[in-house]
Amino acid sequence: MTTIEAIVEKKKALLSGELAHLLAEANGIEINAARKRVERAKSPVHKIKGLFADNQSFVYHSSAYNSGTYFDELVQSFEKAATRCAVLLEAIDYHHGLIDKNELANYAMSPVHNIIGHMNFYTIVDKLIELNVLSDYDDNLYTLNGYISPAEPNISHFKAIQLAKKLLLQNLKTWSGHIGLGSFNAGTFDSVVAGFQFAYTAPSYLHGFVKYKDGVPQPGFLVADILIGNVTSTKSIHFFLQKLAVIRASNKGIRLLPVLIVDGLEPEAFQALRKAGVMIGSVKELFGDNYNELIKDLIATITNAGTILKKDPEKYIHLMTQLTKLVDGKTNNLKGELFELAVGYYYGQHCQFLEIGKKVVPEPWEKKRDIDVMALYQDEVRIVECKGYNYPVDVDYVDRYLGEILPAIFKWQKKTFPEKKCAFELWSTGGFTAKALEKLDEARSKTKKYSVNYLQKPDILAKAAELKTSKFSEILKEYFFKDVA
Structure with missing residues (x-):
């Protein structure tokens, strides 16, 4: 008879559903019987529960704990059966291995306020920290475990992207306020609508977005997130589409004008956003060629600031001008x-x-x-x-x-x-x-x-x-x- 311990020791780590199928196949038993054996498994077989779909666990052998294989399998298991965890890892990877702690919730498909049927964002973050997947880079930033993201983050490039994001979101606020898409004075950054955090939100009083209750106008909301400085694929935007889907399902009365600021999109991602009714805020199309070039110059200058300011300081003067x-x-x-x-x-x-x-x-x-x-x-x-x-x-x-x-x-x-x-x-x-x-x-x-x-x-x-x-x-x-x- 092939034992659970033998399978797990060979595989190092895997989802409980996969383990049950391997156990049933190896021993010619029913899948339900195999699942019950997996549930009863004891040390040196261990389980991580509470994060995975269909009540699954992540099962690992004690000899593999905290190894490279363990973390490889854990990440793959997130992608298969714990998308709410996978999107957070994708966000940090997209931002070259770092994320501002105050911004991570923007890139989550989990609510920051409690919504029935959905795990709270902060619960997930605490669990990822406990699992040594997520850790403090410093007081303000998160990074990933070195097995998951082995390259040392480029802090200069990260700072450059952050600065460009701030500038773009500030100009989104100004632009949308001037044309009446969102209320300028009520627009806020890293703020919450319908239980979920977005990079920028503003109440919208446009016709079609406003409802009236007892004669009092109830606004809709402009909600925006931003992805710049990397290849933006369907995987990168998954958090945004899922966040919108959950809001629409759990709060059917709310009217949203969703915007995603990008500096480039893969064709499949473009089509997915269009299908979901998202306004695609291309930097070039929204603000023009000169502004787009300015953002590129800003990122390049800050990323390579030491070299540029020493060897070609006039680039700084040109940038500021x-x-x-x-x-x-x-x-x-x-x-x-x-x-x-x-x-x-x-x-x-x-x-x-x-x-x-x-x-x-x-x-x-x-x-x-x-x-x-x-x-x-x-x-x-x-x-x-x-x-x-x-x-x-x-x-x-x-x-x-x-x-x-x-x-x-x-x-x-x-x-x-x-x-x-x-x-x-x-x-x-x-x-x-x-x-x-x-x-x-x-x-x-x-x-x-x-x-x-x-x-x-x-x-x-x-x-x-x-x-x-x-x-x-x-x-x-x-x-x-x-x-x-």
């Missing part, structure tokens, strides 16, 4: 990210090597730390924190910067560049509160292991004047300091 022309002030919420490029532009004129948006790990067991700008000189490493806000940095942040962030990054620096001195700088377009300045002045005068300095509006403009590049000074004044006293 185009941004201010084409988006007409709609990038205010991007100032923080773009300010890193401005600081990088300055240091690119002086240093030997430049990196923008670097993540470092002081010790393997410690959390990742962000370095906005790192400029290497022959005898010094200059590490710059960039705050492109129109309000002052407060003392709470300065306390964390001085007491937690700098010591952690200094630990990494001493291991990586032990022969170089270390200099920290904090650049803030909005300046600092009085108490924050007191702490920074004290640290600047008393810290001996490394130097600490800070710059605010007059200091930053003085740095720009050193370069004798009037266009750079103009960009700083018009874009970063326009709303700063």
Whole structure:
């Protein structure tokens, strides 16, 4: 007789339905009897329950646990019988191995609010973390297990795509508001309609979308998600189509205007969206050729910021000039990210090597730390924190910067560049509160292991004047300091 343990040990891991069929075939027994034997199986055969269709389990041998084969089979099992898990893995893979924790629910086909018959999104995420499929990349990002996604994520490219997504969604809000598709003032990002989260939502009062109850208008909703920076296939859009299908089935009275922003679609995906009545928001068709090229330039510049700002810094000047022309002030919420490029532009004129948006790990067991700008000189490493806000940095942040962030990054620096001195700088377009300045002045005068300095509006403009590049000074004044006293 072929035992369950023998089959599972050979296969390493498989779905319980497949195991029951193999067991029935090998021993000439009825499938129902085989299923009952599988249900009663004990160690070294183990099961993961609660995620798979038709009340199935994921069955594995203890010798295979947490191996490459185990995770390969688990992912395949998600695709076969746990689509609500598979779409989350697909979303992270689509975004090159990383996803913003606040955005992952946008790419789910599971509700963030409880709906009868559907597992809650947060329950699924907790289960995937428990299974070591999903893990923290840092405080703000999720990544996948190294067996599932072995390549190290390209954080610069991820940041570039995120910045482009923010810009596109902001312009979707403006465009849809101006033509009356959605209420401009009520539009929100990463928000919920009918229990599901979308990248952008806005109530729509268009004729055909509004219903009346006791004479009071009940709006429909513009709901939008975004997929850019990768090949967008039918697999990539599955979450969106399923999310809409569940809403329409569970909330028959709601009227939706679904939009998917894309920068390219495979033909099969295009047809699937059209069939489902989705408005396909092609970047080029919605905003024009120049805007489409601007998005491509933005992504390329941020992805390769260190090299471009060092070897071809005028590309940054051209990018910022185009941004201010084409988006007409709609990038205010991007100032923080773009300010890193401005600081990088300055240091690119002086240093030997430049990196923008670097993540470092002081010790393997410690959390990742962000370095906005790192400029290497022959005898010094200059590490710059960039705050492109129109309000002052407060003392709470300065306390964390001085007491937690700098010591952690200094630990990494001493291991990586032990022969170089270390200099920290904090650049803030909005300046600092009085108490924050007191702490920074004290640290600047008393810290001996490394130097600490800070710059605010007059200091930053003085740095720009050193370069004798009037266009750079103009960009700083018009874009970063326009709303700063």
